[in-house]
Amino acid sequence: MKNIQRITSAANPFVRLVSAVVHTQRRAAKEGLFTVEGLRIAEMAASSDWRIRHAFVTERALAGERTRALVELLVERGIPVALVSETIFSTLAETEHPQGIVLLAERRERGALDALAAGRSADEPPLYIALDRVQDPGNVGTILRTADAVGVTGVILLRGSADIYSGKVIRATMGSLFHVPFVTGVTAEELAGFAQKEDLQLLATACDETAETHFSMDFRRGTIVVFGNEANGVSEEILNASQHIYIPMRGSAESLNVATAVTAVLYEALRQRCWEGNP
Structure with missing residues (x-):
């Protein structure tokens, strides 16, 4: 050639x-x-x-x-x-x-949350997911791929999450890295401030007595859902600023893999936004 x-x-x-x-x-x-x-x-x-x-x-x-x-x-x-x-x-x-x-x-610059909001479609309320110190590259890549499939507004990676440019992350995204808007290096304080500024409900996955099932949430509103570190979950700082949700389980498993949890929540959001009330 x-x-x-x-x-x-x-x-x-x-x-x-x-x-x-x-x-x-x-x-x-x-x-x-x-x-x-x-x-x-x-x-x-x-x-x-x-x-x-x-x-x-x-x-x-x-x-x-x-x-x-x-x-x-x-x-x-x-x-x-x-x-x-x-x-x-x-x-x-x-x-x-x-x-x-x-x-x-x-590589692209880490970007800013305001720029992420400015680039969104005005046709429907935004739907963001935030990863709080999710460190496994395979999980991060799979989550970006799922986010792309659902059509989320953007993915927010808090400090301490896996490097989005590592080879393992990129391969796990199967190319979705190049189509999903994202911001990296965000602090918990910045995330909470962004939610307040943009009038977004801030949800965090947690298993405690205050948590409600993800089925009971109204995902037709502008929303950020935070998913936590594989071993320690969402940080206390974010938990204190958010409403807690959990994914119900009937079997003996103690918990879900974080990428699986993201899939469950995002597809409930997609169902509510696109299919609720339709046959």
Whole structure:
């Protein structure tokens, strides 16, 4: 294919940069970069408005029809594409069985809650979810994917949550990272202030005597639902500022995985907003 550079040396500056981003979290954050690995996720990144710095592909991957179409799209966007050997590619990949395509993309600024509100649709009341120190990358990625499926207004990650740009989070989102508005690094105080300013009901998942079932909540109102850390739940600061909800269970399980809990609550919200009163 035309307009593809062939890189044959592992000492190439671009190869070394991507390798550093993949293997050194501090370097990745300092450079403001992250990698997107895998064909499906790379396709979604390429079709989004995110800025992509560079792409790397192997000869074997380029033999596939979908990969060729992706590379053509990248070239049309003016993104440099490099063909590398399997050996070099192994230094750029994080997965055990890579698919032969990696993108180097730019991180977005942490953003602001006000900007998140300004970008929302005016057609219906906002629905946000907030993650309070949810640290498992697989959970965070799965939650973003579910949030995308439901069409939430935005995802708010409080300080102490998993790095949204880690490879495990990105792969678990299956590309939803590039379509769901989000804000990171938010404090409990900022979250409570945002809820008050925007006149949003602030709900937090908790199992205590004051909690009500999530079925009893009116999710047709503007809402933020907070889900807590896998081991310790929602912080006291947020619990003191919120109404508590719980997901009822009939079996012997002590609790639900946080990603599963998010799914249960969001689909109840979706039901109320789109199907309540309809056959």
